[in-house]
Amino acid sequence: MNRKDSEDLVRVGPGTTMGKLMRQYWLPAAMSSELKADGAPMRLMLLGEKLIAFRDSHGRVGVMDHKCPHRCASLFLGRNEAGGLRCVYHGWKFDAAGNCVDMPSVPPERDFKHLVKAKAYKTAERNGLVWVYMGERAEAPPLPQIEATLLPESEVSIQFVQRECNWLQALEGDIDTSHFGFLHAGSISPDDVAEDSLFRFTVTNRAPDYHVTDTDAGTMYAAYRPADAERTYWRFANFMMPFWTQTPQGKFTEHLHNRAWVPIDDNHTMFISLMWRRHPASIGPDRHGRQMPGFSRVFEYQPNTTDWYGRWRLTRNQSNDWLIDREAQARGGNYTGIDGIHAQDQAITESMGPVTDHLSEHLGPSDMMIMRTRRRLLQAARAFAKNGSVPPGVDDPEIMYPVRSGDFLTAAGLQWRDAYAAQMHASVRPLEKQAAD
Ligand code: FES
Numbered sequence: 001m002n003r004k005d006s007e008d009l010v011r012v013g014p015g016t017t018m019g020k021l022m023r024q025y026w027l028p029a030a031m032s033s034e035l036k037a038d039g040a041p042m043r044l045m046l047l048g049e050k051l052i053a054f055r056d057s058h059g060r061v062g063v064m065d066h067k068c069p070h071r072c073a074s075l076f077l078g079r080n081e082a083g084g085l086r087c088v089y090h091g092w093k094f095d096a097a098g099n100c101v102d103m104p105s106v107p108p109e110r111d112f113k114h115l116v117k118a119k120a121y122k123t124a125e126r127n128g129l130v131w132v133y134m135g136e137r138a139e140a141p142p143l144p145q146i147e148a149t150l151l152p153e154s155e156v157s158i159q160f161v162q163r164e165c166n167w168l169q170a171l172e173g174d175i176d177t178s179h180f181g182f183l184h185a186g187s188i189s190p191d192d193v194a195e196d197s198l199f200r201f202t203v204t205n206r207a208p209d210y211h212v213t214d215t216d217a218g219t220m221y222a223a224y225r226p227a228d229a230e231r232t233y234w235r236f237a238n239f240m241m242p243f244w245t246q247t248p249q250g251k252f253t254e255h256l257h258n259r260a261w262v263p264i265d266d267n268h269t270m271f272i273s274l275m276w277r278r279h280p281a282s283i284g285p286d287r288h289g290r291q292m293p294g295f296s297r298v299f300e301y302q303p304n305t306t307d308w309y310g311r312w313r314l315t316r317n318q319s320n321d322w323l324i325d326r327e328a329q330a331r332g333g334n335y336t337g338i339d340g341i342h343a344q345d346q347a348i349t350e351s352m353g354p355v356t357d358h359l360s361e362h363l364g365p366s367d368m369m370i371m372r373t374r375r376r377l378l379q380a381a382r383a384f385a386k387n388g389s390v391p392p393g394v395d396d397p398e399i400m401y402p403v404r405s406g407d408f409l410t411a412a413g414l415q416w417r418d419a420y421a422a423q424m425h426a427s428v429r430p431l432e433k434q435a436a437d
């Protein structure tokens with residue numbers, strides 16, 4: 001990585017290389033439940049742009065520049081009333097598409113509202129998520145066909161968590177399997193783990209080998225290690241353009257989940273987890289039936305505020321050292337002394353600083369997936385910036401659908417692509433089952 005590679009990867013504002021790439025895709029931006037019809041407008045920062053989101057009286061969602069096109073007062077203060085958002089400075093009113101529909105501060109014969117438009121982005125809503133398209137096409141591309149986003153709202157659990165660092169270093173935690181045996185499970189010995197749990201192999205051999213490849217939608221790795229003389233333990237995970245991941249932590253055939261790392265700006269990221277509700281628990285209890293130390297999966301949130309960075313923050317953060325418990329760290333059991341798998345990931349990636357210093361890294365064989373993913377992103381972003389090559393999944397969203405991750409055992413000696421193909425074939429597909437019923 002040189003300075004230019006690093007800058008091109010991490011900067012997401014308007015006009016940047018990665019910012020242009022990200023604006024080609026629909027972005028998941030909020031939960032539908034965050035916006036009530038005629039409710040208070042919400043500050044929403046996306047890709048470094050300060051936007052206002054609101055739901056009008058008809059239920060339509062509007063997302064527009066927070067600056068009123070008249071004299072730049074913030075529409076956050078606006079009145080959300082009768083089918084539009086009215087600026088409280090001079091009363092100009094805008095509909096969800098940004099059209100100025102009322103200009104009461106001007107005599108009727110001088111009214112020029114038909115000439116004024118707020119900078120509004122196209123929005124869509126599906127299965128509990130609000131999506132925003134920030135690209136320049138007059139006709140937005142189709143919505144993504146990422147499997148968990150296609151599940152009915154009742155079938156999927158949706159969680160948002162803000163992370164105070166650049167999107168890429170946050171995302172890279174999901175495609176870096178070797179950290180699991182340290183950050184999360186460094187003090188857990190195989191003897192602590194239930195006999196029938198695949199998780200045992202992660203803590204028996206903490207240094208797996210890897211296969212890494214480009215895929216239609218992004219990149220994929222298989223981490224593998226011998227389970228015993230006859231069997232191999234596999235962990236597959238995916239990156240999908242431009243910020244989606246699937247982790248290996250779950251039974252492959254039922255591990256229906258997708259995770260997005262949506263940049264708020266260069267230094268803040270919204271993590272969005274979509275998990276099929278019938279997904280089995282990814283790591284069970286220890287051999288005595290107790291939760292393993294530090295493995296809490298419950299998020300403890302601060303109350304949301306109306307600030308640009310006020311949504312979905314955890315109580316553990318940099319200002320309180322993520323509530324690290326040095327005694328728990330020393331006693332064993334919880335390697336970090338920080339409780340909660342997500343909190344551990346949050347602490348470690350935020351500890352790198354707002355944007356990690358790529359030039360100080362020393363990447364090794366266990367970082368092959370990270371290197372490959374950075375390269376894939378840079379190639380796609382530069383190809384788009386240079387000659388407008390449409391990046392993967394924008395016009396062909398169906399390539400995002402048949403992608404799965406997870407862990408499993410096979411007979412030793414099986415080729416990795418054959419192992420993946422067999423698991424894909426055996427995977428549960430609730431949407432296809434519903435369609436067939
Ligand atoms: S600044 Fe908004 S109506 Fe004047």
Ligand SMILES: [Fe+2]
Pocket residue numbers: 173179180183184341345
């Ligand atoms: Fe992790």
